[in-house]
Amino acid sequence: MRTKLTLILLTSGMFIAGAVVTVGCTSNTSTATTHADSQVAEKSGAQLWSDNCMRCHNLRSPDSYSAAQWEVTVHHMRLRANLTGQEAQKITDFLKSAS
């Protein structure tokens, strides 16, 4: 019973933590988050593409897909690889410009 309660609390905590941090980021009131966002902003789309995608697989040539297809593909990978919206946008912009 105790284990069950702990697990439920842990899982609930993950949901709540995610929601709290999400709201914090959305409202842009957190200094720490703003600082972290600026670090992402400093990186180019090409750099973010390399950093995030190569952790799991080789990089495909940008001309593998059309600009519209890259938009869809990065949306899919945003879900699979837990990319932030800012990262996904910069990667998409880079791939669309290079496709």
Place this chain on the structure above:
Amino acid sequence: MSKRSLVMTLSVGALALALSPAGGQDAPPVREGTVSRAEYEQLKKDHEELKREFAELKKARQAEVATTRPQPQLVAQPQGGATPATSDDLDDIDKTLRELKGQLREVRPGTEKLVIAGDAAVGFTSQRGTKSTFFAGIAPLVLWQPYERLLIEAAADIGISNDDNGASSTSVELTIANVSFIVNDNLIVGGGLFVAPFGAYHRHFDPPWINKLPDDPLVFSDGGLAPGSIVGFYASGAVPVPHGMKILYDAYVSNGPNLETQDSGSAGQLHFDNYSDLNNNKAVGGRIGLQPITELEVGYSIQYGKAGSAGFGDFNTVIQAVDFAYRKEFAQIFGTIDINGSWVWSDVGNATYDRNGQLGFGPVSFRNSRNGGYVLLAYRPTMVHNKFLRNIEYVARFDALTSPLGAPGGEHERRLALGVDYWITPAAVFKVAYEFDNRKNDAGANAFFIQLGLGL
């Protein structure tokens, strides 16, 4: 002059020569098979004359074409002294219109925002204790983004297989069918049939063009410990934190797993393809990950639920996993090191199987606490100049699965796989591997694999 024209010219010349007075009975006798000097000179003269006439005709024809070609015309008579539009201006307008149409088509829902991707694998397996066989499979993935924030995904595994009686069959299994919606920069929500965000393997390393070995680790293969595709709802996202780090999170609620109670070889194991739940208790789970540096990701996953089987009751199940992935290029070793791994713990509460002995293996009571995992290490000399060497990757993987020896199908299995890959393109790899298998209860089933893995 082309060869054809030359032949025609010579033919006409020859005919003219034959009909000319010089060709009459006063001409010197012609030796059979040879041409006299006079005949040759006449033929040459006729040939030169025909060439000149042909050149004159060609020149006249070109002049005629030039005079009949349409000139740029004024298509509108502007008022007020503005420059009149020409056909070149119309061409520019036409080009602009085409570009605008293209842009319009791109933003129109349901047309351009459709991608068919996926993966495929073909290969050969020779494993001790079973007959060697070729195999093939394809997994098309359809991605459709009808609106900017909405993504619809569908995927299926299409393959061939043999059942226990050796009969061949083909199979089509839906593995993904979900809809996800971007709430904001840090949150995506969705629902449907999706790949469980439990551990990193199924979501990141599973496809044959990413997996560096031809088979899956035991804990992530069929009959393993970790869930694959599940039905439910999920929330997913990432949050950047100071010092360049990033926190990743996934949470889900899904149909609970199904408990195997009838099979003498796998009683007590969990089936996750429980697409319509057997009870009202749902499984909840998720993963929280951290990227402390760009090259490294670590994660912890947990799933809790009640597993049931018709007429058998429900039992608590807890599955946990830790995972990591690291990849970095080192100049000192002229290449890239790729190392990733995961360990999974699965626990099903104490239960008695085959209570009345009718199934032939009971009654047997046990708590099915199992665990296992893998560590994969790969090296690819990405910084050497020779292209052939640069495309070779050397792979080693250790994996294990431990289940209670007294339980049906209980085993302590350890494997070591060694492989060499050749990367034909970034998404096409040819793999050769040998796997050493060691088991506590049964004889090990060493295996040799060849596989071509493709990302589509």
